[in-house]
Amino acid sequence: ELVITSFYPRRYNNRFMYLKREMRDLVHDFGKLRSIKIDSIESKNNWMNVTERDFFLQNFVHDFDYMSYILRLDLYDAKNFKAVKLVCNKDIYEVAGVRDDGISFHFRHSAELEIVKPNDIIEVAFDKAVVHIETGFDNCFVHNLETGERRMEKLGYVNFDEACKEVNDNFIYSILGSTKAHVSTKEISSNLENAEIIFDDNVF
Numbered sequence: 001e002l003v004i005t006s007f008y009p010r011r012y013n014n015r016f017m018y019l020k021r022e023m024r025d026l027v028h029d030f031g032k033l034r035s036i037k038i039d040s041i042e043s044k045n046n047w048m049n050v051t052e053r054d055f056f057l058q059n060f061v062h063d064f065d066y067m068s069y070i071l072r073l074d075l076y077d078a079k080n081f082k083a084v085k086l087v088c089n090k091d092i093y094e095v096a097g098v099r100d101d102g103i104s105f106h107f108r109h110s111a112e113l114e115i116v117k118p119n120d121i122i123e124v125a126f127d128k129a130v131v132h133i134e135t136g137f138d139n140c141f142v143h144n145l146e147t148g149e150r151r152m153e154k155l156g157y158v159n160f161d162e163a164c165k166e167v168n169d170n171f172i173y174s175i176l177g178s179t180k181a182h183v184s185t186k187e188i189s190s191n192l193e194n195a196e197i198i199f200d201d202n203v204f
Contacts, residue, residue: 031127042118
């Protein structure tokens with residue numbers, strides 16, 4: 001099976017992947033995962049002359065896939081969650097939802113400002129802690145709700161060219177049969193199908 005996709009390379013971005021690397025330890029240290037929130041901000045110049053549908057589909061698909069991937073959860077099954085579209089314009093979208101296991105999620109993506117540097121603000125809540133990440137910068141904060149301690153961790157430099165190269169290399173090696181594609185056909189089709197239903201019906 002050969003998968004061809006121009007998927008945004010969050011799976012090769014070390015600032016996004018911090019949560020995937022650390023999820024097992026975070027759950028061990030701070031208890032059950034309760035919620036995930038992604039608030040993305042970028043320049044309006046990146047989204048000139050797009051429709052509401054284009055803006056929604058392109059950004060919701062990436063947020064939904066990222067949540068599914070880092071949490072190692074089968075969120076591609078439509079039966080496992082409910083969601084509602086709160087806002088949808090040519091420069092902003094917002095969706096809130098909950099899984100059947102009680103994990104809630106909230107996605108917001110805006111392109112209303114003339115900013116130089118895009119930023120993704122990610123907050124993940126556990127029983128005993130909240131993790132706060134800003135991918136436009138180098139810091140991650142782990143706030144222990146029991147002790148009040150706020151630990152800072154460095155996420156490292158992000159080379160977007162290198163991340164794109166890794167996506168392309170993955171495609172080449174998957175053609176050669178030496179590795180699997182970084183995104184499966186099930187993930188691609190389910191992400192898009194879920195996004196289209198929420199856009200058209202406002203709820204899922």
